[in-house]
Amino acid sequence: MEKEQYQQLEQNVTPKPPYLKNVAKAFFVGGLICAIGQAVSLFYIIFFNFTEATAGNPTVATMVFFAMLLTGLGLYKRIGQFAGAGSAVPVTGFGNAVISAAIEHRSEGLVLGVGGNLFKLAGSVVLFGVVSAFFVALIKYILVTIGVVSW
């Protein structure tokens, strides 16, 4: 069988992802995680005197803490299989990426294993976050300097 013919056969036989089901699951779980984040935010605002603006920081740290527990107990991967982007997109997903790599590479020691592999999965997020922030801010700065927009 020729290559093109085989690729056609493969297209016909391979099941497509269940788009609607996946979108629904991602929406539900992602929304739920954010709602939990909202509750955590309120908790910090009410009991610890944070404001709406500053509550974001301890909230994110708390969500990452939850991610550590779920990741370490082997539960996050089950949520991930169900929810897909619903668990990968919230900051808990970032935590899961870092923490799962850390746990995995403990067998190579704390320095070379954990230290060397910590950002194996999440590094691209940090890289592109920083680089895009740099260019966006730079462009904004130039536009402000030449008087097209204001801060």
Added chain:
Amino acid sequence: MVIIFQSKPSLLAGGVVAGPLENRSIFSQYFDAVYDDERWQMKTNEQGHRKMIEEACDAAMKKIGVQSGDIDYFMGGDLVNQMTPTNFAARDLEIPFIGLFSACATSVSSAIVACLLTELGAANFSLAGASSQHNAIERQFRYPINYGAQKPKTAQWTVTAAGYALIGKHREEYPSIEAATIGKSVDYGMDDPFHMGAAMAPAAFQTIQSHLQQRNQKIYHYDLILTGDLGQLGLKLLKGMLVENGVKNEELTLLRDAGAEFYGQDEAFQSGASGAGCSAAVFFSYVIQQMRAGSYKRVLLVATGALLSPLSYQQGETIPCTAHAIEITMK
């Protein structure tokens, strides 16, 4: 060119040892042992992997009452970088050793080399097989074990199992290897490491076709043609290719895949099992035992392997695959 073994080396014993999750395999009743600790009480996954290989070899040797000192050659491999679990097991077994990498087709490529050495008269007893340990391999080829990635329906689960066959000079009461085909590295442009079945099916097709043609055989000359780990989808694709080539539908029932059947109908395992240990575990337990019991008289075992690395995938390469076959008969 097909290889004909005039002296018909025999599969004298098979030793198969598996991890806790493999208790859910429909073949587990044929295994020698299923352990409840995936690390075999060792500190790392890789050390557990090594221990598992040693236990499988011990199980095989015990069955005909030999020890490692009686074994002439140890052929084997796994999927870990530089195959260190197998290398370290060879160190502990102290048998002359050549490591082979045919990815998940290593079970048969090792057996072929062992048969060649036996045919040459250079070996009385050889150990040949392959193994895989789920954790060690997932973290190397895909993601850390606890990472929450969503696997598609085409994905396969790497088994934790080691299967080693004890191959020796011909004995009437044992399944014997009459012929073998060494496959090429075949690339049909598939590039998804979560859809290995599609990448491997063309290699299996080419090897099966070549073997049958060279041996002047048709599928119905066999009681069973068992591929290693195409998975449910890969098996469908292989059957599609065979049908397109003139094979009748009734003959297709003789074609089965160890990976597709490994965990039964459990959807949690998506398209089925894979890993170097998958074909080894099923070939060297279920098939040997069924042949000795008289269920099959002529079997073609076709182990399939995907010859990629995490690096090749990141560099945007496609996935070439291979398939090796041995033809086994029983009086």
Added chain:
Amino acid sequence: MVMTFVFAFIVGGIICVIGQLLMDVGNLTPAHTLSTLVILGAILDGMGLYEPLIDFAGAGATVPITSFGNSLTHGAMAEAEKHGLVGVLTGMFEVTSSGISAAIVFGFIGALIFKPKGNID
């Protein structure tokens, strides 16, 4: 009060749906998808659109990874406004460090406490 939860749920859910479509239809890996969303967050903040989203949806906008791109850009722009061009580099991690610090610290602690287990369910 209840409405803040509803909006957080809906907006957070929508951002995740965008991610799911990038993965399923766009065939992107999780790493590619998350990188894309982070860049999106940065661009939206550059256009002044992300802060209003946070006012509207609260955690629905601060919890998804897009907010990481937003806070990095926000910090960079705020410093550039105050101290000129060099602020683009110095301001970035001022408002953002909690997510990354938490991930690193809890990753380290997790590595000490947990061992990976190959279970499927």
